[in-house]
Amino acid sequence: MTRTVIVSHSHPNFKYGGGEVAAYRQFQHLESLGEDVYFVGSTIGPEDSAKFFGATQQVLSFSPRDFCLRGRGMDGFIMEQSQIADEDWIVEFLLALRGDVYHFHHFWNIGAGTIRRLRKALPEARFICTLHELTAICANHGQMVKTSGELCYAASEVACAACIGRGPMDFVLRNFRLREMLDQFDVLLSPSEFLRERFEGWGIPKGEIKVIENGLDYDPLGTSETPEELAVKSRRFAFFGQATPTKGLDILIRAANLIEEERAESEDAGPPVQIEIYGLDQNRFAALWPEVAVPSSVRFRGRYRPQDCIEIMKRFGWIIIPSVWWENSPVIIQEARAAGTPMLASDIGGMKEKTEGWGIHFSVGDPAALAAAIGTVHNRPEILAEYKRRITPPLDLAGFVRDWKMLCGLDVGAPAPVIASQTPVLAAAGGTRRRSKR
The missing domain is CATH 3.40.50.2000 (Glycogen Phosphorylase B;)
Known part of the structure; x- marks a missing residue:
């Protein structure tokens, strides 16, 4: 056992x-x-x-x-x-x-x-x-x-x-x-x-x-979308993450401000960009970045239940991961794959590696680069459909x-052991057995 x-x-x-x-x-x-x-x-x-x-x-x-x-x-x-x-x-x-x-x-x-x-x-x-x-x-x-x-x-x-x-x-x-x-x-x-x-x-x-x-534990069954649904989703973007400075949420909000400024100067701006923030509220954002104004295109949705994440992601066309440090393998990338939702990701570390082929990369820490990336896919259902087709299911x-x-050299063919009903007594145990080697 x-x-x-x-x-x-x-x-x-x-x-x-x-x-x-x-x-x-x-x-x-x-x-x-x-x-x-x-x-x-x-x-x-x-x-x-x-x-x-x-x-x-x-x-x-x-x-x-x-x-x-x-x-x-x-x-x-x-x-x-x-x-x-x-x-x-x-x-x-x-x-x-x-x-x-x-x-x-x-x-x-x-x-x-x-x-x-x-x-x-x-x-x-x-x-x-x-x-x-x-x-x-x-x-x-x-x-x-x-x-x-x-x-x-x-x-x-x-x-x-x-x-x-x-x-x-x-x-x-x-x-x-x-x-x-x-x-x-x-x-x-x-x-x-x-x-x-x-x-x-x-x-x-x-x-x-x-x-x-x-x-990742998820339902592998995908959902088909009508052209109308794709059109709506192509205008919807979301961020999922913790309230820490290195997650780059300020980069996203600065990018949203740049987009709003450009729309204000345009005579034919088209449908607005919609950005929703999951994981924190606006008060927490203001405490971290008090100097950054939040534009009207951004909505803070606060905390969410982790088990609901994939279903929430399915409502959006693109998930944005703007972290400014070397993320290794963020769980939201796997969740986005499970949701069938492509990503806009910083071009470093595990973010770049894990979204290669089905995500769009932008220069890390650069609000203008992120704003440009959003602009290339906003209200473009044909691009969204193409990137959704490129997504492969996560492990x-x-x-x-x-x-x-x-x-790890564990016995993959052994039958499932019978679990002892009692919890081990919490007492120290010594050992003189030889250490196994790598």
């Missing part, structure tokens, strides 16, 4: 980001197959923990197999818990689940030291890590965007020291420790070729990282689990 423990830096019940969503969908699918699987997420830090946990509470249980740990904050530079006592109980908790396979989606909030100690205690367990972004390479939130706002194309100790404001030797030690931590894993996975190439450029040997797209969860097991 194989027991899998899926560990994420966050829990989607509290934060709906791509990495935690991919991890949780994997857990849910394996559980639906009757496999012996657990999910362990975390809260982001002390603020969220104080909202949802009692004064001395360390773990929330959403089900006997679905847990959220209390995140107390950690040292984001060295990726270690700030207090050894926090590392102690996280190690104890993960050990007590007695996994044969530990699949980490990121290591933020879990800690590099936690992984080292768990690996030492369980030398024969299979350790897997999905690299969802560039935290191991970049100390500036893993985004490889300089503190000046410029895109960063490669890390080096001297350049990173100048950017972050620490000594070069700090980065020598950081790089050594994080590469050593990654070496604890039997399998390294990346959802994009872009991310794999960045890690290889940083020093991970070629061939060590396997590329597998994140799985579903069944396909993901099949490929995941194959790439």
